[in-house]
Amino acid sequence: MxxxxxxxxxxxxxxxxxxxxxxxxxxxxxxxxxxxxxxxxxxxxxxxxxxxxxxxGNKIRGLEVMLAEALALNADYLVTGAGVQSNHVRATAATAAHAGLGCTAVYWGKPPAVMDGNYRLTNMLNAQFHFTGDDDRASVDTHIHQVAANLREQGHRPYKIPRGGAxxxxxxxxxxxxxxxxxxxxxxxxxxxxxxxxxxxxxxxxxxxxxxxxxxxxxxxxxxxxxxxxxxxxxxxxxxxxxxxxxxxxxxxxxxxxxxxxxxxxxxxxxxxxxxxxxxxxxxxxxxxxxxxxxxxxxxxxxxxxxxxxxxxxxxxxxxxxxxxxxxxxxxxxxxxxxxxxxxxxxx
Known part of the structure; x- marks a missing residue:
């Protein structure tokens, strides 16, 4: 070096x-x-x-930086989203649990009939679910903002993480x-x-x-x-x-x-x-x-x-x-x- x-x-x-x-x-x-x-x-x-x-999964690397910023901003919720089998969403739910924060996972589409894989893990980690009802993946982006706005109206301090953590x-x-x-x-x-x-x-x-x-x-x-x-x-x-x-x-x-x-x-x-x-x-x-x-x-x-x-x-x-x-x-x-x-x- x-x-x-x-x-x-x-x-x-x-x-x-x-x-x-x-x-x-x-x-x-x-x-x-x-x-x-x-x-x-x-x-x-x-x-x-x-x-x-x-x-x-390498999503943890990005979440370590975002969590530091969220804590500095005194956030009490992490809000992010993707599909129900998202590694990023599962990792975000684990990060929120570790830090004592709430977590809302925004998923495109409707709830699937079976809860398995990352979806099951995210549920076990106590994340709340919000489904857009729209199969367009981009629908997650709009609904992340909506969920965060609703949380602010309820007196919370949400930290928004874009789809996939990007x-x-x-x-x-x-x-x-x-x-x-x-x-x-x-x-x-x-x-x-x-x-x-x-x-x-x-x-x-x-x-x-x-x-x-x-x-x-x-x-x-x-x-x-x-x-x-x-x-x-x-x-x-x-x-x-x-x-x-x-x-x-x-x-x-x-x-x-x-x-x-x-x-x-x-x-x-x-x-x-x-x-x-x-x-x-x-x-x-x-x-x-x-x-x-x-x-x-x-x-x-x-x-x-x-x-x-x-x-x-x-x-x-x-x-x-x-x-x-x-x-x-x-x-x-x-x-x-x-x-x-x-x-x-x-x-x-």
């Missing part, structure tokens, strides 16, 4: 408010058996699925993840060429862009969209990274051209497991004993393996796959998507 990087890590970490919920760093492990099948590429996993709070404060938590991985790589004598990431609402990717620029690293991002068209994702991530940079008093502007996004592996749509993802999940599980999820990491891995097979990534010799979590999806529904038939799972 050079002097510049050391000073940046020290300064930026000091600027980011954080209520730590878990133990860090998460494990960085070489995928030995899988690497043997990948030709010249050496694959590593960054195991944010093993974050030691709220059943894991906001500038949350982005800062993922900047710290870049710092963490960089220090781990130094200690293990490993310099990655590329980082593979599944992209949904864009907060994680924005944090990685900002962190990589802060440290002046040469890491390339291989990011697979799991929900929107690539161009829309690029614009969203660029906006979030620019907003987060402003919080750090940096006059930096990110443009969609700075945000490469790979497409083609969403399948039938967001939250709908795909046969390609199912095959990737089985290959990784049977090679490494690591469980990817069908909505995010399974689809990103499917895209990455396809790229390797088609020699798209021959220039990258050491690659880190960000495992962002999501395993509760395995306990929702009947799991037929691993064999035949693909049932929609409302996720976020």
């Amino acid at each position: 050079n002097t510049h990087q050391h000073l940046v890590i020290e300064r930026v970490a000091g600027q980011i408010p954080r209520h730590i919920l878990a133990h860090y760093p998460t494990h960085l492990m070489r995928a030995n058996r899988l690497t043997e099948t990948l030709g010249d590429a050496e694959l590593w996993f960054k195991r944010d699925d093993l974050i030691s709070f709220g059943l894991g 906001c500038a404060m949350g982005v800062l938590g993922h900047v710290l993840a870049v710092f963490e991985l960089y220090q781990q790589c130094l200690s293990q004598g490993m310099e990655p060429d590329a980082i593979v990431l599944a992209v949904g609402s864009g907060g994680t990717y924005a944090g990685w862009l900002l962190g990589i620029r802060l440290l002046k690293l040469h890491w390339k991002m291989l990011c697979y969209t799991v929900s929107r068209e690539p161009e829309e994702v690029s614009r969203q991530v660029a906006d979030l990274a620019t907003q987060a940079a402003a919080l750090l008093k940096l006059d930096w502007t990110f443009h969609k051209e700075d945000v490469p996004v790979l497409g083609g592996f969403i399948g039938q749509g967001y939250g709908i497991p795909s046969p390609e993802a199912a095959e990737a999940i089985k290959q990784v599980g049977r090679s490494e004993g690591i469980l990817l999820d069908p909505v995010y990491t399974g689809k990103a891995m499917a895209g990455f393996l396809h790229g390797l097979q088609n020699r798209q990534f021959e220039q990258y010799k050491k690659i880190v796959f960000m495992h962002t979590g999501g395993e509760p999806a395995f306990f929702a529904g009947n799991g037929d998507w691993l064999n035949s038939g693909y049932r929609e799972m409302e996720h976020g």
Whole structure:
């Protein structure tokens, strides 16, 4: 680590408010058996699925920063939303419980017939539910504001968290993840060429862009969209990274051209497991004993393996796959998507 990087890590970490919920760093492990099948590429996993709070997942990183701000504002409620199988909502409910705050989960659509997976966990964590009655995912955004307004009328002090946790404060938590991985790589004598990431609402990717620029690293991002068209994702991530940079008093502007996004592996749509993802999940599980999820990491891995097979990534010799979590999806529904038939799972 050079002097510049050391000073940046020290300064930026000091600027980011954080209520730590878990133990860090998460494990960085070489995928030995899988690497043997990948030709010249050496694959590593960054195991944010093993974050030691709220059943894991990298959503915790952003929530640590948002919780610090919520407590500083003397909030007594967290209000957020997505689909009923949302990792972010489940993690928010756990965060609220830990901090002694109320939590309202805003879900699109109507209540499902079965309470399982993340939906069951969020209920167990004592979150209140509000359903929009509209199958449009964007309906959550309007209803988060409505729920917060109702809580204020009742004398509460709600803290609103956008759908999926995609906001500038949350982005800062993922900047710290870049710092963490960089220090781990130094200690293990490993310099990655590329980082593979599944992209949904864009907060994680924005944090990685900002962190990589802060440290002046040469890491390339291989990011697979799991929900929107690539161009829309690029614009969203660029906006979030620019907003987060402003919080750090940096006059930096990110443009969609700075945000490469790979497409083609969403399948039938967001939250709908795909046969390609199912095959990737089985290959990784049977090679490494690591469980990817069908909505995010399974689809990103499917895209990455396809790229390797088609020699798209021959220039990258050491690659880190960000495992962002999501395993509760395995306990929702009947799991037929691993064999035949693909049932929609409302996720976020």
